[in-house]
Amino acid sequence: MNLIATLGAETLRVLELLGRFGLFLLTCLYCAVTPPYKIAPIVRQIRFIGAHSLFVISFTGLFTGMVLSLQGYYTLAKFGSVGFLGAAVSLSLIRELGPVIGALMVIGRAGSAICAEVGIMRNSEQIDALECMAIDPYRFLIAPKLIAGLIAMPLLTCVFDVVGIFGGFLVGVELFDVSAGAYFQGMYSSVGWHDIEMGLVKSVVFGLLLVWICAAKGFFLHLERDGGFGAEGVSRTTTSAVVIASVSVLVWDYLISAVLL
Amino acid sequence: METKPSEIVIELDNVEKCFGQQKVLNGVSLQVRAGTTTVIVGASGQGKSVILKHMLGLMRPDSGRVVVFGQDLAQSNTKQLRDIRSNFGVLFQNVALFDSMSVYDNVALPLRERTHKSEADIRVDVEEKLALMGLEDHGAKFPAQLSGGMQKRVGLARALVLNPRVVFFDEPTTGLDVSKSNEIYRLFFETQARLNYTAVIVSHDVPKIFKLSDVVALMADGKLQGCMSPEAFQLSDNPLIRSFVLETMGPIYSSETEETLLYETL
Amino acid sequence: MKRFNAEIVVGLFMLIGFSCFAYLSLKLGDVDLFGSNSYHVEARFGSVAGLKLGANIQIAGVSVGKVSAIGLDPVSYDALVQFEIDPDIELQEDCIASIRTAGMIGDRYISISPGGSPMLLEEGDEIFETESAINLEELISKYIFDK
Numbered sequence: 036m037n038l039i040a041t042l043g044a045e046t047l048r049v050l051e052l053l054g055r056f057g058l059f060l061l062t063c064l065y066c067a068v069t070p071p072y073k074i075a076p077i078v079r080q081i082r083f084i085g086a087h088s089l090f091v092i093s094f095t096g097l098f099t100g101m102v103l104s105l106q107g108y109y110t111l112a113k114f115g116s117v118g119f120l121g122a123a124v125s126l127s128l129i130r131e132l133g134p135v136i137g138a139l140m141v142i143g144r145a146g147s148a149i150c151a152e153v154g155i156m157r158n159s160e161q162i163d164a165l166e167c168m169a170i171d172p173y174r175f176l177i178a179p180k181l182i183a184g185l186i187a188m189p190l191l192t193c194v195f196d197v198v199g200i201f202g203g204f205l206v207g208v209e210l211f212d213v214s215a216g217a218y219f220q221g222m223y224s225s226v227g228w229h230d231i232e233m234g235l236v237k238s239v240v241f242g243l244l245l246v247w248i249c250a251a252k253g254f255f256l257h258l259e260r261d262g263g264f265g266a267e268g269v270s271r272t273t274t275s276a277v278v279i280a281s282v283s284v285l286v287w288d289y290l291i292s293a294v295l296l
Numbered sequence: 297m298e299t300k301p302s303e304i305v306i307e308l309d310n311v312e313k314c315f316g317q318q319k320v321l322n323g324v325s326l327q328v329r330a331g332t333t334t335v336i337v338g339a340s341g342q343g344k345s346v347i348l349k350h351m352l353g354l355m356r357p358d359s360g361r362v363v364v365f366g367q368d369l370a371q372s373n374t375k376q377l378r379d380i381r382s383n384f385g386v387l388f389q390n391v392a393l394f395d396s397m398s399v400y401d402n403v404a405l406p407l408r409e410r411t412h413k414s415e416a417d418i419r420v421d422v423e424e425k426l427a428l429m430g431l432e433d434h435g436a437k438f439p440a441q442l443s444g445g446m447q448k449r450v451g452l453a454r455a456l457v458l459n460p461r462v463v464f465f466d467e468p469t470t471g472l473d474v475s476k477s478n479e480i481y482r483l484f485f486e487t488q489a490r491l492n493y494t495a496v497i498v499s500h501d502v503p504k505i506f507k508l509s510d511v512v513a514l515m516a517d518g519k520l521q522g523c524m525s526p527e528a529f530q531l532s533d534n535p536l537i538r539s540f541v542l543e544t545m546g547p548i549y550s551s552e553t554e555e556t557l558l559y560e561t562l
Numbered sequence: 563m564k565r566f567n568a569e570i571v572v573g574l575f576m577l578i579g580f581s582c583f584a585y586l587s588l589k590l591g592d593v594d595l596f597g598s599n600s601y602h603v604e605a606r607f608g609s610v611a612g613l614k615l616g617a618n619i620q621i622a623g624v625s626v627g628k629v630s631a632i633g634l635d636p637v638s639y640d641a642l643v644q645f646e647i648d649p650d651i652e653l654q655e656d657c658i659a660s661i662r663t664a665g666m667i668g669d670r671y672i673s674i675s676p677g678g679s680p681m682l683l684e685e686g687d688e689i690f691e692t693e694s695a696i697n698l699e700e701l702i703s704k705y706i707f708d709k
Binding site for chain 2: 152156159160161163164166167168169170171175
């Protein structure tokens with residue numbers, strides 16, 4: 036009997052959580068599309084989420100492309116078709132690895148910071164202060180981050196893809212002497228708009244997901260089950276926000292692939 | 297003062313609020329009249345801040361009504377709530393300054409977000425309020441670079457920048473030494489005289505301005521005990537008030553050569 | 563000055579991001595941003611097994627266009643393939659389109675052998691001389707029996 040009650044309580048808790056997060060997203064999106072529009076906060080957030088992630092994205096992109104090329108070369112060499120190297124590297128980057136690894140890096144860099152920032156603002160009554168100053172915290176705090184995430188993620192993913200393709204080129208062509216023409220020709224003929232579209236859809240969805248989950252976790256810090264108070268509460272909530280956001284990115288990656296393939 | 301009671305600005309009517317099993321507010325009633333200073337005292341954890349949050353509309357009562365400017369907060373939609381709050385100024389317990397913004401931007405924020413004033417007009421308003429607080433040289437600093445007392449003053453400047461009708465003080469002197477808290481109260485009187493706002497002060501100990509307030513109430517046992525003038529409060533025979541007065545006021549007042557008071561209550 | 567810097571940083575980021583996006587979509591995604599005035603011709607094949615959309619069209623090994631549509635003629639059950647040919651390439655009415663394979667297991671592509679007719683193909687015209695996808699066995703038997 037106790038077990039059933041626990042199960043019921045847990046179900047209700049999860050439902051409430053989902054409802055709260057869903058309403059949070061709807062409110063933020065509503066604030067994002069209705070006037071007054073303020074550009075300056077969005078620019079600031081793009082700088083934080085996008086521009087400051089450029090280095091880490093290029094770096095991971097380069098090495099992802101290089102290792103893809105390295106592994107791909109040895110596998111393809113067994114079948115005597117190293118001519119497919121360019122296609123293999125670019126397709127895996129554009130369809131899967133670019134959006135996914137890019138999103139994971141941005142979650143680690145910007146998502147955690149968003150969650151901690153909003154969480155600390157909740158903890159130190161800054162969000163209450165906004166409410167009492169009759170300033171909508173959704174519009175003032177969260178909506179610019181959401182818009183910035185939606186703009187920055189696809190661009191970061193494109194950078195990741197291009198740098199990754201270049202990394203693959205370095206290893207494949209410079210190290211293994213695959214002909215540059217074969218590398219690029221294979222790439223040009225096998226990658227279509229459909230693949231790029233899929234990568235873009237993924238990156239936009241991931242951008243939304245990561246800002247949404249991280250900001251909402253911070254925003255509802257005080258409603259966390261084991262109390263989101265103090266520095267420890269912020270750190271615990273940030274950790275769980277990063278974990279949940281990363282897992283959701285991978286789950287949605289599968290769902291989008293399944294629908295769009 | 298007793299001549300003609302001014303209009304009621306805030307009215308709590310039998311407000312109840314539970315957190316889980318614990319009933320924090322158990323029928324709280326209070327009337328705050330325009331232009332007065334109301335002090336709510338009580339030991340920590342008695343729900344003083346919860347009362348404040350109800351007045352601000354940050355929490356909704358389980359039962360009972362919170363009426364502000366004649367409007368029931370529980371019945372108000374987001375926009376109405378926002379309109380009501382644009383008449384509020386709040387000095388939070390830990391000030392709640394936006395730590396990523398400079399002092400100037402902190403004070404300017406309500407003006408930028410709530411009014412359509414030009415940046416030049418905003419500058420005039422902000423500098424006036426900062427000067428009032430003696431902070432005219434600190435506008436470019438960030439909150440973390442200021443001392444606790446200065447942060448409180450920035451918070452007060454921000455709370456007053458829209459010339460609110462009601463100002464709430466949540467533990468205004470917590471964490472400050474005697475001279476700093478005297479400074480805050482001096483500023484409070486100065487600004488209240490100038491801007492003529494209604495004040496609600498929540499404090500865990502008896503503030504210095506106790507005698508100059510209009511209504512004092514003790515939060516204990518989930519209810520507001522007292523709600524009377526400070527003179528009556530000190531002499532009240534309500535056991536809860538008596539023990540609170542003895543515990544907190546005794547030492548403070550005796551140290552300030554007001555032993556008479558202590559002897560009286562004894 | 564600080565604000566100014568922020569805007570430059572964001573501007574640079576947007577520029578880098580969009581140029582990467584442009585590279586991907588124009589170079590790899592075959593998106594015609596400027597609406598190139600290439601023209602289309604059609605051809606019928608008995609089989610296009612292995613031919614994909616976007617496959618290369620070559621004359622003497624030089625790329626001159628790509629396959630823009632593949633369909634089925636509901637009456638004759640022939641494969642209908644639409645070619646998108648670069649505007650500066652002129653194709654004669656009697657040219658021959660054949661489906662070839664790059665390497666042993668490589669991609670299929672279209673090879674066009676130029677004809678000698680003075681009549682040039684225009685938008686929407688059809689190439690009548692075609693060679694379907696050939697597999698190795700067919701090739702060998704053709705070589706043996708035709709001689």
